[in-house]
Amino acid sequence: MTGDTGTPADPAANRYVTTALDKPPDLRGADVTAVFAELFDTHARQLRGYLAGRVGESTADDLVAETFLVALRQRHSYDPERAPIKGWLYGIATNLVREHLRKESRGRRANLRAVGRPEPDHDAVVADRVDAERASRVLKQALAELRDEDRDVLLLTSWAGLTPAEVAEALGEPASTIRSRLHRVRTRLQALLTEESR
Template sequence: MTGDTGTPAGPAANRYVTTALDKPPDLRGRDVTAVFAELFDAHARKLRGYLAGRAGESVADDLVAETFLVALRRRHDYDPDRAPVKGWLYGIATNLVRDHLRKETRGRRAGLRVVGRPEPDHDGLVADRVDAERATRVLRQAIAELRDEDRDVLLLTSWAGLTPAEIAEALGEPASTIRSRLHRVRTRLQALLTEETR
């Protein structure tokens, strides 16, 4: 059955409706408020999950809001010909969460110095941020010891569900570099798990 326009009628017809998110968004147009509202509706929930996994539930909402504020301020930097807007948003979020974790680490170390306690090592602080329910003790330690770039690629893939092309856009690197880095990290983690279970 079809409607007056010749398209299928009923609930299935919704799949034929196009939205601003089916094509690259116009972040430079006059009606950016509506475009950003659609982007927020489409990406905020998953962005929040990614940020909560990296920085904790208590700051995830603030980081999501900051991500969209930065995106709004930098909307003229977005190049729709390079990659989908999703990768661009996750790039902003990744930079913000890195910055947040660095500041938090400095604050904890300063607080420990004030009360005369020894400073824990940086790897231990990063490992505490990795969701303990998602990994074994071996994986937590291995992820904590990864370089920042490797850790970002791994978590953008596993927690945020980004493709190598989207991660390349997010981090401003070639997709081939991202694929190579991801393969190297996965191989290393698999080898550690295999060794641990022997």
């Protein structure tokens, strides 16, 4: 492989870039503003894509900002020995999604009670949140029927592109549990898709 100038590309340069991105940041150092600016530049776009798929475009920007605000406040709890910072950030974001959905669900139930209408099924509400462009009718139904823990694992790996080790860090569970859960969920979804295509 050659670079733009026709000279052989330096594979060591690519390793350096990857290493630089994966290097644990110093969240306890003196220049926290610069560190968080770099973290935002590196992770905000992908994080927003993940959040938009979970809660919609209009809420995603607010949750991205809140993710970095919580990370700044809790920076002393980050342990670079456990996993890369990406998993830590997605863990914060996933907790914020859960809290957002709980608040939204409580508000919707309160509004429905106020006007005397019956409450919708919780699984149907969750299914409506899944981005219609990203999932077929079968996948929407399957996602709605998944337990919250299984849904989080699937979406963190599929939409956010996290590795099982990063998901384990994000959710505070052992990587072996995440791999097992991911395998079970994927097998179930594959069976549903195969059955639907018959």
